Amino acid sequence: MNTLDCILNRRSIRKYTDEAISEEKIKEILKASMYAPSGGNARPWSFVVIKNKDTLKKITELHPYSKPLLGADCAIIVCGDMKKEKYKGLWIQDCSAATQNILLSATELGIGSVWLGVYPETDRVDGIRELINAPENIIPFSIVALGYPAEEKSIPDRFEENNIHYNVW
Numbered sequence: 001m002n003t004l005d006c007i008l009n010r011r012s013i014r015k016y017t018d019e020a021i022s023e024e025k026i027k028e029i030l031k032a033s034m035y036a037p038s039g040g041n042a043r044p045w046s047f048v049v050i051k052n053k054d055t056l057k058k059i060t061e062l063h064p065y066s067k068p069l070l071g072a073d074c075a076i077i078v079c080g081d082m083k084k085e086k087y088k089g090l091w092i093q094d095c096s097a098a099t100q101n102i103l104l105s106a107t108e109l110g111i112g113s114v115w116l117g118v119y120p121e122t123d124r125v126d127g128i129r130e131l132i133n134a135p136e137n138i139i140p141f142s143i144v145a146l147g148y149p150a151e152e153k154s155i156p157d158r159f160e161e162n163n164i165h166y167n168v169w
Contacts, residue, residue: 006108008155013112014068016147021073025109029076029146032105036097042086045098045141048077048132055131059143062127066116072145076102077132080119080139092119095141102144112149118142 001009030047038044050056056069069075078099080091099115106113118124119141128140 001108006104010103010107011112011153011155012114013147013149013151013153014071014114014145015150016068016071016073016112016145017150019073019148021111021146021148025111026074026076026146028109029102029105029111033076033078033098033101036094036101038094038097039090040086042084042090042094044081044084044086044091045095046079046081046138047098048079048134050075050077050132058131059128062131063116063118063124063143066143066145068114068116068145069143071147071150073147075146076144077118077128077140078102078142078144079134080141082137082139091139092141095119099142099144106144106146110148111146112151114145116143116145 026049033047034043050059051074056072056075059069059075060066078095080095082091085091103113103115118128119139125140128143129138132140134140
């Protein structure tokens with residue numbers, strides 16, 4: 001699959017089969033996430049892989065839109081590490097890019113995924129931080145549920161010419 005096909009085929013998948021994702025594929029996904037662009041090459045991210053079903057269930061009690069975790073094989077929590085922050089506030093963009101790389105690499109590998117936002121919702125940030133026993137300098141940014149898709153979604157037409165401006169508005 002070429003890059004453009006991967007981007008166009010990526011869908012938010014919320015239903016999964018029982019098939020387990022191999023450790024090798026999880027590492028490939030994590031490797032891809034760490035190749036995301038980062039302001040000043042700070043790479044202010046850390047990742048927590050959750051495979052424990054009880055922990056995945058507890059997340060659904062803390063995050064109102066995280067029900068896909070109940071059927072997911074695992075999840076990756078993308079966290080910002082404020083001790084690694086080089087330029088104030090850019091960690092948000094860096095963690096966004098890392099999260100997108102997780103979604104795209106999962107798509108390339110035939111794995112379904114959905115991005116569950118955590119930051120800036122304080123109750124979610126604090127609840128997830130406590131659940132994973134992260135120190136104060138770690139800010140849970142997003143959760144990506146992963147599993148082999150048990151649903152198919154078509155590619156919608158999202159190209160909107162009227163959102164494009166050249167040289168001036």
